[in-house]
Amino acid sequence: MTRLTGSALRLTVFVGENDTWHRKPLYTEIVHRAHAAGLAGASVFRGIEGFGASSLIHTSRLLSLSEDLPVAIVVVDTEERVRAFLPELDELVTEGMVILDPCEVIRYVGRGGTARAGGQGAVRGGIRTENRGDSDMEGKKSL
Numbered sequence: 321m322t323r324l325t326g327s328a329l330r331l332t333v334f335v336g337e338n339d340t341w342h343r344k345p346l347y348t349e350i351v352h353r354a355h356a357a358g359l360a361g362a363s364v365f366r367g368i369e370g371f372g373a374s375s376l377i378h379t380s381r382l383l384s385l386s387e388d389l390p391v392a393i394v395v396v397d398t399e400e401r402v403r404a405f406l407p408e409l410d411e412l413v414t415e416g417m418v419i420l421d422p423c424e425v426i427r428y429v430g431r432g433g434t435a436r437a438g439g440q441g442a443v444r445g446g447i448r449t450e451n452r453g454d455s456d457m458e459g460k461k462s463l
Contacts, residue, residue, distance in 0.1 A: 324360045324428045329399040333409060335416035337366065338388040346412060350393050353408050360397040360428065367391065372417065396423060 339346040347364045354362040367390035395402065402420065409418055 324397065324425050326425060327399070328360075328396050328423050328425045329402040330421045330423045331395040331402050331405070332419050332421070333393040333395075333413060333416060334372065334418075335391055335393070335413060336372075336388045337391050339391075339415065341412055347391050347393050349412060350409070353412075354395050354405065357401075357405050357408070359395055359401060359405060362393060362395045365392045365394065373415070396425065 333347075333350060335346050337345070337347075341349040351362045351364060370390035372390070395405070397405075399422075406418075
């Protein structure tokens with residue numbers, strides 16, 4: 321993994337919550353492919369109201385319950401890496417919108433303050449865990 325600071329590119333994909341890829345949510349497939357491509361990170365945001373090219377308004381308001389709310393998937397990485405990922409979206413996004421914005425990364429660290437590229441940690445069951453001293457657990461209760 322690379323360190324990410326300074327100039328970067330933000331990829332935002334707008335789709336519907338009910339859009340699917342092989343029977344699973346499209347946003348899930350995009351996030352998993354971004355992860356497999358080694359991109360710095362991806363987040364999914366669920367909208368409460370919106371409309372797109374179809375001009376149908378989708379809303380979460382009680383009187384007009386919509387089961388297809390807008391979803392935005394946001395990915396930030398270097399321009400080179402984001403642009404290399406775009407062909408994946410050509411296959412996946414048949415309805416929706418894909419946009420790119422230049423941005424600047426000010427801070428990019430993982431849990432425990434460890435930078436993405438460095439830090440000490442262990443991989444257990446496919447999940448990276450940070451090595452922390454006992455002092456991190458002081459005053460914290462397990463559920």
